Every structure is written in structure tokens, then in C-alpha cells.
Amino acid sequence: MTTQFVPPTRGDGPLRFAPEIPNTPGKSETIPSSWYTDPERFELERKYVLNPSWQIMCRSEELQNTGDHVVWEGQGETIVITRKKDGSLAGFHNVCLHRGARIVRDSGECARRFKCPWHDWVYDFDGKVVGVPDREDFDQDILKGLQAHQVELAEWGGWVWGVLDGPGVAPPLDEWLGEDILTDLGAYRMEDMFLKEKLTWYVDVNWKVVVDAFNEFYHAPALHHIPPQDVKDGREMRIFEFDRHSMMVVPLKGALPKLKENPDHQSVAICHYTIFPTSVFNNNPEHLQLFRSVPVAHNKTRFETWELWYKSDDPDYLERTQRHWDHLKIVVGEDVWTWEDIAAASTSSYYKQNFFNDRECKIPKFHNMVNRIIEEGIARDLAGN
Numbered sequence: 494m495t496t497q498f499v500p501p502t503r504g505d506g507p508l509r510f511a512p513e514i515p516n517t518p519g520k521s522e523t524i525p526s527s528w529y530t531d532p533e534r535f536e537l538e539r540k541y542v543l544n545p546s547w548q549i550m551c552r553s554e555e556l557q558n559t560g561d562h563v564v565w566e567g568q569g570e571t572i573v574i575t576r577k578k579d580g581s582l583a584g585f586h587n588v589c590l591h592r593g594a595r596i597v598r599d600s601g602e603c604a605r606r607f608k609c610p611w612h613d614w615v616y617d618f619d620g621k622v623v624g625v626p627d628r629e630d631f632d633q634d635i636l637k638g639l640q641a642h643q644v645e646l647a648e649w650g651g652w653v654w655g656v657l658d659g660p661g662v663a664p665p666l667d668e669w670l671g672e673d674i675l676t677d678l679g680a681y682r683m684e685d686m687f688l689k690e691k692l693t694w695y696v697d698v699n700w701k702v703v704v705d706a707f708n709e710f711y712h713a714p715a716l717h718h719i720p721p722q723d724v725k726d727g728r729e730m731r732i733f734e735f736d737r738h739s740m741m742v743v744p745l746k747g748a749l750p751k752l753k754e755n756p757d758h759q760s761v762a763i764c765h766y767t768i769f770p771t772s773v774f775n776n777n778p779e780h781l782q783l784f785r786s787v788p789v790a791h792n793k794t795r796f797e798t799w800e801l802w803y804k805s806d807d808p809d810y811l812e813r814t815q816r817h818w819d820h821l822k823i824v825v826g827e828d829v830w831t832w833e834d835i836a837a838a839s840t841s842s843y844y845k846q847n848f849f850n851d852r853e854c855k856i857p858k859f860h861n862m863v864n865r866i867i868e869e870g871i872a873r874d875l876a877g878n
């Protein structure tokens with residue numbers, strides 16, 4: 494016997510759609526093209542923005558049993574994350590302390606230890622060196638207490654989050670996400686969902702181009718050919734800027750009248766959550782996508798789309814969700830397609846800046862945040878702190 498699918502109860506968070514809530518909090522702005530194209534700037538972003546921030550690494554469901562491990566690579570780093578016997582997670586930089594080889598090449602299950610392939614140094618789940626062949630041939634002082642650099646890890650929403658620079662660098666994850674995100678995004682109960690599919694593209698654009706693509710609705714009529722009434726309704730969306738993050742509430746097709754009188758915006762709108770710096774959630778009422786931008790180089794990005802469904806055996810839910818997801822895959826493919834044109838123009842001598850209109854305000858807000866963090870980091874270093 495099957496049970497009819499019912500999404501989680503929502504609607505007890507802050508009201509997100511009402512006539513008195515302004516349409517958009519931002520204004521038109523311009524940013525220089527070098528923020529996307531300069532390799533030196535990418536190095537500054539790695540140091541000050543990417544490595545010290547909480548970012549999504551994988552799903553908790555990928556690490557179910559002791560010894561299950563995920564090798565995550567991005568922004569020039571390689572790390573390994575492992576589920577320990579007590580259920581907690583351990584993570585360390587996947588770089589052998591002997592001569593720098595990658596210790597673990599592939600994600601896998603039920604490991605007991607990790608052995609570097611070059612000279613067989615052995616590491617435990619915490620990255621401690623627990624085995625060195627011909628130990629007596631080394632300077633014994635060097636071998637004492639060797640441990641690979643740690644990654645800070647936490648779980649929320651069924652996701653594994655990590656700070657590559659290690660513990661104590663970023664505020665605790667709860668604080669990083671903030672009350673608005675914990676409440677609003679938390680209402681979807683992503684920990685009760687499962688990974689239905691993951692799509693990966695390697696694209697020749699800067700990582701922020703990928704984040705930008707999911708941070709405005711302005712491109713939808715041209716690129717996704719949505720009908721005029723939906724465009725009109727879309728202009729009624731509400732934008733919220735939180736501390737680091739932001740949110741966009743876009744009425745579903747024909748749902749505007751319902752949205753105006755309904756505190757449960759999540760049942761009648763697509764809610765986008767931009768989680769600084771590299772993740773955008775695109776939440777439909779019954780399933781959702783994480784658009785994860787994984788920086789690779791200043792002009793290379795791994796773009797991942799993670800599709801989550803609720804666990805249900807309701808054939809109607811499964812059928813309509815599959816149909817909608819099949820449609821969304823085409824839509825996402827259209828976004829990816831434009832990045833070829835952005836890549837082609839990115840080296841032009843005449844590409845100087847990006848203009849944004851009021852309704853694209855989430856994008857310059859995001860870039861100004863990146864810029865501010867870099868400037869503050871440089872000032873701190875110059876001051877010797």
C-alpha cells in the first residue's frame with residue numbers, strides 16, 4: 494500500500510511575501526571585469542574567501558558507515574573526509590607529509606586506514622601518521638606527532654560542510670548560516686531527503702559566473718523562453734539580503750494570488766537561497782536542486798547540480814517530480830550553454846565591466862562581499878595580525 498506524499502509542514506517562519514515587503518532592496522551597480530578574469534584575484538579569493546569559509550562538500554548519506562570516505566577536490570585543494578566509528582566525521586588535507594603525493598585517490602567505503610601509494614606511509618582517519626616503512630632511517634624528531642592539516646567539518650540539512658583552513662577559522666556553522674537561513678531553508682528538512690541524481694559539468698568560466706547565473710530572474714524570458722504572464726509574475730518576486738547570504742522568492746506559475754495571502758511561501762513559490770560563497774539552492778515545493786560552483790582555476794569551474802527528493806512511494810509524487818526534474822535539466826542546460834559565450838568573450842580587450850539592474854542586485858551585493866573580505870584580509874596581513 495502506498496502513502497500519499499505530503500511535504501513537510503512549513504509556514505511558521507517569517508512572512509516573505511506581503512504588499513509591504515519591498516520588491517527589491519538593491520539598486521543598479523557596476524563591477525570591473527577583472528573580478529572574473531584576473532588569475533591573481535583568484536589566488537586572493539582562495540586565500541581570503543574560499544579556504545576560510547564553510548562550503549558544502551558532499552551529502553551525509555555518502556558517508557553512512559565507519560570508514561566510508563569522500564575525496565573532495567576543488568579550488569586547488571584535495572581533502573579526504575571519513576565517517577569514524579563514533580559517528581562523527583574527520584577530515585584532513587590529502588597531501589602526504591613525506592613528499593607531497595595525494596594519499597587517497599578515490600572515494601570509497603569501509604576503509605580502515607589510508608596508505609600513500611608512493612612509499613606506503615600509513616594515515617589514520619584523523620590524518621595522523623601511524624606507519625612509516627624503514628622508520629629507523631629517518632630523523633626521529635621529524636616523525637614525532639605527524640598529522641596532516643585538519644579540515645573543520647559539520648553536518649546540517651543532510652549535507653557535510655567543511656572549512657578547508659581548519660578549526661576555529663570560521664564561526665560555528667549555525668552562526669555562519671544565521672537564523673534566517675536556518676529557519677527558512679531548514680523548513681525543507683533536507684536531512685529527510687535523498688540524492689536522486691548529481692550532474693557535473695566542467696566549464697571555462699570563473700566560479701562567480703556560475704553563482705551569478707542562479708542569482709537573478711532577468712535572464713529567464715530570453716534564455717528560458719518563459720511565457721509573458723510568468724515574466725510579469727516573476728517581477729513580483731521578493732529579494733532578501735541577509736548577512737552573507739541572500740534569498741529570492743519567485744511565485745510559481747499562476748500562484749501569485751495565493752502567495753499574497755499565504756504565509757507558507759514555500760508551498761507556492763520557488764525559493765532560492767544563495768549560501769555564501771559557492772552554493773545556491775533552488776527549492777521547489779516538492780523537490781530541490783543545489784547548484785554548487787566548485788572553483789578550479791580563475792577560468793575553470795566544476796558546476797554540480799544535486800537533485801534531492803523526499804522519500805515517498807506515492808506514484809503520483811514520483812511521476813510528477815520526475816517530469817519536472819526532466820524539464821529542469823533542460824533549463825539548467827540552457828544556463829550552461831550561455832557560459833560558452835561568456836568564456837569566448839572573457840579575454841576580449843573590450844570586456845571591461847558588468848552592469849546590473851535593480852532586480853539583479855543580489856549579484857553586486859555578492860561580489861562586493863567577496864571584495865570586502867579580500868580587502869580586509871590584505872589589511873589584516875599588512876598589519877601583521
Ligand code: FES
Pocket residue numbers: 589590591592593594609610611612613614
Ligand atoms: S610521498 Fe607519501 S609515502 Fe612518500
Ligand SMILES: [Fe+2]
Pocket residue numbers: 706712713716717824828
Ligand atoms: Fe537560468
